[in-house]
Each structure stands twice: as structure tokens, then as C-alpha cells.
Amino acid sequence: xxxxDALLSPAVGGTMWTVSGGLLAYSAKKVREEADDRKVPLxxxxxxxxxxxxxxxxxxxxxxxxxxxxxxxxxxILLGPWSAFLVMASVLTVQxxxxxxxxxxxxxxxxxxxxxxxxFVAYPLIYxxxxxxxxDGRRIMLGSTLAGIAGLQLGAFGVVVQTLxxxxxxxxxxxxxxxxxxxxxxxxxxxxxxTAGVVSFILKARPEILAAATERKPIGVSVKGALAGLTAxxxxxxxxxxxxxxxxPDGLEWAMLRTSGKEELESGAKVHGLLASLQExxxxxxxxxxxxxxxxxxxxxxxxxxxxxxxAGEQAPWPAVDAGTSVAGLVGGLLTLALxxxxxxxxxxxxxxx
Amino acid sequence: xxxxxQNLTDIGYMDTLAAGFTRLHxxxxxxxxxxxxxxxxxxVSFGKYEVSALLPFLLYxxxxxxxxxLPVGHLLKKVLLVSPFAVVVGIFNPFLDSGVLLRVGDFxxxxxxxxxxxxxxxxxxxxxxxxLLLALTGMNSIxxxxxxxxxxKAFVVQLLFLNRYLFSLTAEAESMSRARALRSxxxxxxxxxxxxxILGHLLLKTLDRAERVYRAMLCRGFDGHIRxxxxxxxxxxxxxxxxxxxxxxxxFRFVNLPVALGQAVTGLLK
Numbered sequence: 001x002x003x004x005d006a007l008l009s010p011a012v013g014g015t016m017w018t019v020s021g022g023l024l025a026y027s028a029k030k031v032r033e034e035a036d037d038r039k040v041p042l043x044x045x046x047x048x049x050x051x052x053x054x055x056x057x058x059x060x061x062x063x064x065x066x067x068x069x070x071x072x073x074x075x076x077i078l079l080g081p082w083s084a085f086l087v088m089a090s091v092l093t094v095q096x097x098x099x100x101x102x103x104x105x106x107x108x109x110x111x112x113x114x115x116x117x118x119x120f121v122a123y124p125l126i127y128x129x130x131x132x133x134x135x136d137g138r139r140i141m142l143g144s145t146l147a148g149i150a151g152l153q154l155g156a157f158g159v160v161v162q163t164l165x166x167x168x169x170x171x172x173x174x175x176x177x178x179x180x181x182x183x184x185x186x187x188x189x190x191x192x193x194x195t196a197g198v199v200s201f202i203l204k205a206r207p208e209i210l211a212a213a214t215e216r217k218p219i220g221v222s223v224k225g226a227l228a229g230l231t232a233x234x235x236x237x238x239x240x241x242x243x244x245x246x247x248x249p250d251g252l253e254w255a256m257l258r259t260s261g262k263e264e265l266e267s268g269a270k271v272h273g274l275l276a277s278l279q280e281x282x283x284x285x286x287x288x289x290x291x292x293x294x295x296x297x298x299x300x301x302x303x304x305x306x307x308x309x310x311x312a313g314e315q316a317p318w319p320a321v322d323a324g325t326s327v328a329g330l331v332g333g334l335l336t337l338a339l340x341x342x343x344x345x346x347x348x349x350x351x352x353x354x
Numbered sequence: 355x356x357x358x359x360q361n362l363t364d365i366g367y368m369d370t371l372a373a374g375f376t377r378l379h380x381x382x383x384x385x386x387x388x389x390x391x392x393x394x395x396x397x398v399s400f401g402k403y404e405v406s407a408l409l410p411f412l413l414y415x416x417x418x419x420x421x422x423x424l425p426v427g428h429l430l431k432k433v434l435l436v437s438p439f440a441v442v443v444g445i446f447n448p449f450l451d452s453g454v455l456l457r458v459g460d461f462x463x464x465x466x467x468x469x470x471x472x473x474x475x476x477x478x479x480x481x482x483x484x485x486l487l488l489a490l491t492g493m494n495s496i497x498x499x500x501x502x503x504x505x506x507k508a509f510v511v512q513l514l515f516l517n518r519y520l521f522s523l524t525a526e527a528e529s530m531s532r533a534r535a536l537r538s539x540x541x542x543x544x545x546x547x548x549x550x551x552i553l554g555h556l557l558l559k560t561l562d563r564a565e566r567v568y569r570a571m572l573c574r575g576f577d578g579h580i581r582x583x584x585x586x587x588x589x590x591x592x593x594x595x596x597x598x599x600x601x602x603x604x605x606f607r608f609v610n611l612p613v614a615l616g617q618a619v620t621g622l623l624k
Contacts, residue, residue, distance in 0.1 A: 004440035005480035006473045010399045028506030037578045041567040044515020049560040051520055052527035055361055056556075058549035069553065090512045094520070097488045097496070098365055100436045100481040105394050168402045168473060169443050170450035170466060194550065201554030209561065329406040329456075332616025336409040340416050347420035351376075 002095075003110050003159050005103030009166035016162065017108030019234045023116060024089055030082040039083060046075060047087045051094065060190065072118030073148050073195045077127065078213050081119040088115040113158040122151035133214050137203055140210075141196040148192025149185065156184035359532075362524050364432070371424060372492030377591065378422040383491045383499035385592035389599050390487045396603045397479045402469045403455060406612040408479065414599065415482040422490045429489065433481050444473035493517040501582050511580045519563075527556055 005013070031039070050071035057068050071091070075084035089111045095101040102110050130143035160176050163169050171179075203210055372379070378386075393414050400408060419426050451466035488496070494514065501510045530552050538544050568576075605611075 002439055004443075004477065005394060005398060006440035006477035007443055008398055010395050013395075013398065024509055025506050028508035031508050035578070037576070038568050040511065040578075040580065041515065041571060042561070042564040043512055045519050045523070045560050045564040045567060047512065047516040048519035048523040049557060051516070052523040053553055053556060055524065056527055056531050056549065056552060057544075058546055059544045060546075074557075086509055086512050087516075090509065090516045093513060094493070094516055097484060097493070098368060100433065100485050102439075103394070103480045104391065104484050104487075105398060105480065163443065168469070168476075170447040170469065171443065172450070175446075193546070194553070197546070197550035198553050198557060201550060202557065205554065205558060206561075328616035328620055329610075329613045330616065331619055332612030332614065333406045333409050335615050335619065336406075336612040337412070340409070340412040343413065344416035344420040344426075347417065348423075351421065351423055 002102035003106040003113065003162055005105045007163050007166055007168050008106055008109070009168065010105070012162050012166045013105040013108060015108075015234050016112050017105070020089070020108040020111040020116070023085065023120075024111070027082040027085045031086060034082075039079070043079065043083050043087050046078065047090050050075065050087070050091050069194045069198075070114065070118075070148075070152070070191050072114055073123065073127065073144055073151060073191070074198055076119045076123035077144065077195075077199060078209070080213070081123055084123070085115045085119040088119065109158070109162050113155040113162075117154035117158065118147075118151040121154060122147040126150050135203060135207060135210055135214070137200055140199055140203065144195040144199050145189070145192035148195045149188035152184045152188030152191055153181060156180045359528050362521070362528060365520065365524070367428070368488055369492060371489040372495070374422060374424075374490070376422050378418065378490050380586075380591075381490075381595055382586040382588050382592045383495040384503060384586075384588065385596050386487055386491055387496065387499045387503070389596050390483050392600060392603060393483050394480050396607050397476055397483075399607065400472070402472055403465060405468060405472050405475060406616075407606070407610040408472065408475045410606040410611050411479055411603075413602070415479065415486055418483075418486040418490060422486070424486065424489050429482065429485055432485060433478060436481055440473060440477045444470050444477075447473070495585075498582055498584060498586075502584065507580070507582075510582065514580070514582070519567075522563075523556075523560060526559060530556060 031043075050069075053069050053071060055068070072084065072088050075087050078084075079087065092101075092110050092114060093107060096104060096107050096110070127143040127147035130146065131140045157177070157180070160173070160180050163171070164173055164176065169176075199210070393411070397408065397411055418424070419429065447470045448464060448466035451469065452464045454462035455465040455468050456463040491499075494517070497510050497514050497517070500513070501507060534543050534548060534552060538548075
């Protein structure tokens with residue numbers, strides 16, 4: 001469920017980087033304010049735990065497949081949302097670097113999808129509300145299961161929105177949602193059950209750990225302020241990037257933001273909160289023709305073609321296919337590949353000789 | 355060797371590679387980080403039907419791998435085995451987008467296949483760039499660069515700790531997981547119940563370890579501040595590296611070299 005660079009446009013990737021970067025800076029500030037020395041190694045080692053635990057599998061009965069843990073919710077329960085967000089972001093960063101999971105541009109999306117929704121939505125609004133401050137085993141079980149499911153549902157929806165807003169994939173909104181949400185309902189259920197199991201294990205073995213964790217103050221009013229600030233930052237970045245895109249005659253295809261940038265700014269004035277703005281983005285999507293007929297070498301055809309062709313499919317809206325350019329592209333492409341290989345080979349030979 | 359042990363070896367191997375001594379290894383990590391970021395942005399900024407103009411960008415990973423004397427086979431295997439989310443989503447394009455976009459003689463290629471090829475190429479370029487960055491720089495230097503580029507210290511320290519304890523905890527998980535596998539005749543012990551017990555115990559061990567680490571840090575004079583060592587500086591090699599690649603990326607981004615080259619060659623043949 002890691003979002004990937006290959007499916008992202010720079011505008012969407014940049015916007016999500018800004019949002020996640022802002023959340024990261026704010027969380028770092030919060031953690032510093034807690035001034036709990038003990039937490040420094042605890043967070044580090046727990047991050048390594050999540051990393052290691054994700055590599056242990058178990059067989060899911062009757063399916064033959066195997067499941068593992070995501071871990072965001074356990075972190076939130078043990079560390080509180082701010083620290084948990086930092087730890088989750090660090091785990092995702094290391095995964096992006098070591099295993100190339102997703103990629104560096106997609107890191108902003110992944111931190112948001114897997115960190116924000118779990119730590120700042122599912123944990124305070126679902127887990128905390130159900131489990132409360134007591135150490136009631138059944139409530140903790142129910143709370144962590146439901147929060148696990150909700151976190152992954154929101155995360156999967158985030159992936160859908162970011163993919164569609166980027167416009168690289170052809171999948172229509174409805175199909176993609178119908179594909180992603182049910183799969184992640186199953187994954188979320190597993191995640192929720194694993195979280196519930198581990199938390200109940202800790203509750204039985206070392207209840208004082210959970211008692212210490214619940215004593216910490218829940219996140220207060222400041223979340224709203226932070227969200228408002230972040231929404232503003234996201235809207236501004238999106239608008240700035242889309243302005244840059246449309247100012248660029250070469251046709252960087254950031255069409256989603258080009259068509260919706262203005263409406264986004266208007267809603268930004270009212271500040272609906274981040275979720276509301278995400279919700280609005282999705283409602284633009286049906287209007288946005290995904291079948292964009294564009295040939296990069298013919299910017300003139302592109303402007304007229306996109307507006308007139310909501311469904312495309314027919315021959316007419318497609319820009320004329322220039323066979324000459326196609327052949328030249330193929331020949332040149334093959335030559336470029338050969339050249340790149342030759343350069344690499346030559347550099348290696350030279351280095352080996354040196 | 356099990357999957358887990360394999361992962362552990364892979365992570366360790368990346369650190370071994372980063373300990374190399376070529377000119378690229380010695381560059382300030384900030385230069386490599388920023389150039390790679392620019393590379394990724396340039397690659398993903400193309401329209402979704404672009405394939406040919408993306409090809410010159412292959413020069414960057416090819417150069418890094420060759421000049422850094424990295425094992426190309428091993429890294430290629432890592433790139434190809436990476437999580438296939440982009441490929442899974444991209445494979446729908448050929449079915450959904452069937453308008454003919456490219457024509458070679460009588461043979462028409464639909465837009466969906468072209469955009470799918472574009473996704474695969476982007477995937478290869480971005481993933482290999484990230485892996486090569488790590489293989490040439492190493493986690494500790496990347497953290498140093500992040501700190502000096504203004505990333506909050508709490509996060510950088512978190513990354514450093516995570517990197518430091520990754521190995522010990524993964525090794526711990528590996529031995530627990532192998533012990534379970536050896537005691538599971540058939541699939542007996544691989545179910546949910548034992549899994550939770552293992553995770554729970556691993557978590558308890560982790561918490562104890564955190565406490566031990568904290569005490570050890572206090573013994574060594576920890577005062578609540580972590581100091582990150584700074585080794586490198588921006589000098590002429592860094593400026594040259596950044597400048598030359600930035601210029602190349604700009605040329606690659608705005609001039610479709612393969613098409614120009616192809617037109618020249620086909621023009622000659624006529």
C-alpha cells in the first residue's frame with residue numbers, strides 16, 4: 001500500500017511533502033516540549049522494533065497468505081501521537097531508502113497515509129474514545145481493532161486520491177476505490193487484531209507500561225490550530241505549484257491542480273480542515289477527464305483536445321499520430337539506451353584500470 | 355537462509371557499500387541528496403505518455419553505479435524485487451486506454467501501453483536513484499545532511515537511533531522467528547496465537563533494551579542533547595557535481611534528445 005514515485009506528479013508529491021514536513025516539524029516541537037530524556041532511546045528502539053516486527057509473518061487461516069504488522073497504532077498507544085508520528089515517519093524513511101519502498105518523492109504521501117491518519121485521526125478519535133483512560137481489556141481490544149481498520153481505510157483512500165490527482169494511472173475513481181477499500185478492510189482487520197493482541201499481551205505481562213502511557217495527556221485543542229495551518233500550507237503549495245505548471249508552456253501535465261486550483265483557494269479561505277479539502281478534491285475528479293489526449297511533441301493539439309474530450313475514445317479528439325515522430329522516437333530511444341550502457345561500461349573499465 | 359536473514363544481510367551490505375572510497379563516496383552528502391531529489395522531480399514531471407525523453411535520465415544511475423564501483427547485478431535485483439504497487443496499478447492502463455498513440459508502419463500501439471511503459475521507466479529511475487544514493491552515502495551521512503539542511507533534530511536523532519538498533523532488533527526477531535519455524539511441524543505454530551506471543555515478547559525485550567540504552571547513555575554523560583558529528587564540507591567537487599547534473603537534467607527535461615537523434619539518423623538513411 002506504499003504510494004510510489006512512478007504514479008505521482010510533482011505537484012501532488014510536493015504538496016504532500018509540505019504537509020508531512022509541517023506535521024513532522026510540529027511533532028518534533030511537541031516532543032521537545034515534553035522534555036522526556038528517557039523517550040529519546042525509547043522512540044529509537046521502538047522504531048527498530050516496528051521494523052523488525054514487520055518482518056515476522058503469520059499464516060492467515062484458510063487463505064494461504066501471510067500477514068504482518070504495520071505498527072502505527074501500537075506506537076500511538078505506547079508513545080502518544082506526536083512521538084508515534086515521528087517514529088512512524090522514521091521507519092518509512094528507512095524503508096524508502098533501504099528497500100526502495102515507494103520512493104523519495106512518495107515519502108511525503110506515505111508518511112501522511114500511514115502516519116497522520118493513524119496517529120492523529122484513528123488514535124485520538126477512535127481508540128481513545130473507546131478505550132478511555134482505564135485499563136479495561138475488552139475496551140482496549142475493541143478500540144485497537146476498530147482504530148486499526150479505520151486507520152488503514154483512510155490510508156488506502158489517501159493513496160487513491162493521491163494517485164488520481166497525479167493523473168498517471170488510468171484507473172477511474174470508482175474502480176480504484178472498489179479495488180483498494182475492500183482489500184484494505186481485510187488488511188486493516190488483521191492490523192487491528194494484531195494491535196489488539198499485542199496490547200492485551202502487554203496488559204497481562206506488564207500492565208504498568210500501559211498505565212504509564214495512558215497517564216500522558218491526550219492531545220489537546222492545539223490539533224485544530226495545527227490542522228488549519230497545514231491546510232493553508234497545502235492549499236498554498238498546491239496553488240503555487242499549479243501556477244508554475246500552467247505558466248510553463250511546455251505542458252507539464254498537472255491538470256488536476258490546473259482545473260481545481262481556484263476552487264481550492266476559495267475553500268481555503270473558509271478552512272474546512274484537511275479532511276474536508278481532501279473530500280472536495282475527490283468530488284472534482286469525476287469532472288476531470290482522465291482520458292487526456294496529449295502528445296508531448298504537439299502542445300498545440302493538447303490544449304484544444306483536452307477540453308473537448310471528456311470521454312475521448314473516438315478517433316477525432318486524439319491528436320494526429322505522426323508516424324515520423326514515432327519512428328524517430330523509437331530509433332533514438334534505442335540508440336540512447338545503447339549509449340547509456342556504453343558510457344557505463346567505459347566508466348567501469350576506466351575505473352578498473354585506474 | 356530465511357527471508358528475514360536475507361533482509362538483514364541486505365541492509366548490512368548497503369552499509370558495506372557506503373563505506374567505499376571513490377570520489378562519489380567522498381562527496382558531501384548534501385550534494386548527492388539534493389541532486390538526487392532534483393533528478394526525481396525532473397523524472398516525474400513528464401507527461402504520462404512520455405517514454406523517449408525519459409531515456410537520457412538513465413545516464414544518472416548508470417554514472418553513479420559505474421563511477422561508484424557498485425555491484426550492478428545486486429542492485430538491479432533489488433530494484434526488480436521491490437514492492438510492485440506501481441506496476442500493479444499501472445497494468446490497468448493498457449486495458450483502460452486503447453486509443454492508438456504510436457504508429458510504426460501498420461502496427462499501432464495504444465496510449466495505455468505507452469503510459470504503462472512510462473510508469474515502468476519512472477519506477478526504475480526513481481527507485482534506482484534512491485538505492486544508489488544510500489549505497490554511495492550511508493545512513494549516518496544522510497542523517498548528517500538532513501540535519502544541516504534544516505530537518506528537525508528530534509527526527510534526525512530518531513533516524514540515527516533507528517538505524518543503530520535496526521540490526522540488533524532484526525537479529526533478535528530473526529532468531530525468534532527461526533526458533534518458531536523449527537518447532538512448527540507442518541504449519542502448526544505459524545498461526546496467529548504464537549505470532550502475537552512472539553511480537554509481545556519482542557516488544558518486552560525492546561522496552562527493556564530501551565531502558566538499558568538509556569542508562570548506558572546517562573553513564574556516558576547524556577544531558578538530553580545528542581550531538582551529530584559533521585565531517586564534510588561543500589567544496590569545488592560538490593559544486594561541480596551539482597552544477598553539471600543540474601545542467602544535464604535541464605537539457606534532458608526540455609530537449610527530447612532521443613527523438614532528435616532518431617530524426618537525424620532516419621534522415622541520414624533517407
